[in-house]
Amino acid sequence: MNIQRKELLVTSFALFSLFFGAGNLLLPPLLGYNAGENWFWVTIGFMITAVVIPIIGILAHARLQGTLFDFGKKVSPIFSLIYCIVIYIIAVAIPSPRTAAATHEIAIHSAFGTSPSLTSAIYFSLVLVFVLNRSKILNLIGKFLTPFIVIMLLAVIGIGLSSSAFTTGISQIETPIVTGILEGYQTFDAIGAVVVGAVIIVSLNFKNMKVEAFESKRKLIRRSGFIAGTGLFIIYAGLISVGAYYGSEIEVNSELSSDMQRANLLRGISIASLGEFGNTVLSILISLACFTTAIGIVAGTADYFKGLLKDSQTVYVVTAIIACVLGVVVGQLDFKSIITVAIPVLLLIYPITIVLILLNVMPEKLATPLIFRAVIISTILFSIPDFLGAIELREFVEPFVEVIPFAKYSLGWVLPAFLTFVVSSIVQLKITRDR
Structure with a gap:
């Protein structure tokens, strides 16, 4: 049509x-x-x-x-x-x-x-x-x-x-x-x-x-x-x-x-x-x-x-x-x-939203429930320091900010989410092959 x-x-x-x-x-x-x-x-x-x-x-x-x-x-x-x-x-x-x-x-x-x-x-x-x-x-x-x-x-x-x-x-x-x-x-x-x-x-x-x-x-x-x-x-x-x-x-x-x-x-x-x-x-x-x-x-x-x-x-x-x-x-x-x-x-909910958007446009084999869960959990965990820093609790997360790549730019979730996606995709591929 x-x-x-x-x-x-x-x-x-x-x-x-x-x-x-x-x-x-x-x-x-x-x-x-x-x-x-x-x-x-x-x-x-x-x-x-x-x-x-x-x-x-x-x-x-x-x-x-x-x-x-x-x-x-x-x-x-x-x-x-x-x-x-x-x-x-x-x-x-x-x-x-x-x-x-x-x-x-x-x-x-x-x-x-x-x-x-x-x-x-x-x-x-x-x-x-x-x-x-x-x-x-x-x-x-x-x-x-x-x-x-x-x-x-x-x-x-x-x-x-x-x-x-x-x-x-x-x-x-x-x-x-x-x-x-x-x-x-x-x-x-x-x-x-x-x-x-x-x-x-x-x-x-x-x-x-x-x-x-x-x-x-x-x-x-x-x-x-x-x-x-x-x-x-x-x-x-x-x-x-x-x-x-x-x-x-x-x-x-x-x-x-x-x-x-x-x-x-x-x-x-x-x-x-x-x-x-x-x-x-x-x-x-x-x-x-x-x-x-x-x-x-x-x-x-x-x-x-x-x-x-x-x-x-x-x-x-x-x-x-x-x-x-x-x-x-x-x-x-x-x-x-x-x-x-x-x-x-925004520093907490925006990364989750971005990841959900990206996963939902991917082919099914790259966006299985396993991959969804792993990447979202990783994104939430690594967004928490940004959130705490924004509400004046930076001293509690400073040690993490110093070691997490891009965390000082409030983008500490990016690399962990990507690496989690790669690892979970490999695990998913192995599970699929073993069936």
Whole structure:
């Protein structure tokens, strides 16, 4: 069955928009600004965790065409259940409220001076309306919101680069690629891949999308993933390079919190490229980008618990309401506070998510239950020092950090996970041959 161009474009735009939220817009420019002359290398690192891994996650969804539970069930059903619950709690407790906090701080408060509680209440009320009308999510986001977001982003990047002096400052980053990789964690894109990928699967099951056959959906999701990934790559690279090239023209007060540095830099770039109208453009951009991501997170969470409890529509509605109420409560915090809480959690859950994504796109013979279990256990064990270090318990893990390769870069899990994969694959091959 041929995939219609309209369905492909709508799904691609929707997927891009569900990925592209607050962190995706705010993080890259300051990363480029601090990287200076090394902006290209920091971009490479950022793309690994903010584009490549998430798109592989979408490919895994295309292969499985199930729920998030299917990602971890080969480890064990209990592990997968716990992992899913943790992921969805994190999603509605951190990245979803963060979208409201970013919208308030950058787009709403500066224009209207309203309180965070009012902004969050209105914001998540609108999110709830869209989530409860989920059959229209793909069409609305894919046809209308995302093209508008992409056009404005390309205008800011294109005009910004064309009017830039193409001079960069001295790099303030010692390890550009590693810094880019870790900064990519904060976009939540890998977690977003396993959450919003499920939203795409469920949305494609609605009759108005006219995609029913397994192979047709697989092709559609894969192609949409590549298109969305290409879009993310272009936008991220553009934002990082603009941040680097405007480093000598826009002064960012180093005494400000990092979130305000990000906001001020992005505002400065928007004004430099589009004049005073840039402020308006920035406000609309952030509001739309954040809003579509929040919709994807809440819908994905509600979908999961609906499926977990006998496909109950009541559960879907109740879960969506709870997620939105939690968003209102946490959304009253400032962007910096939410990021501070997020970092330790990400250092523990992100490696597990990355490994699950990679294993789920591998051939069956390289991704048996034995291999799943061994690699996941190794990843969890070697991620614990990073987690403890992030919550100010570094003295307890310092001896391990000194001997584990890459541990000082918060990547101590990488080599052990790879070696475990190799060893467990050899063991699995031997077991198979002995049968």
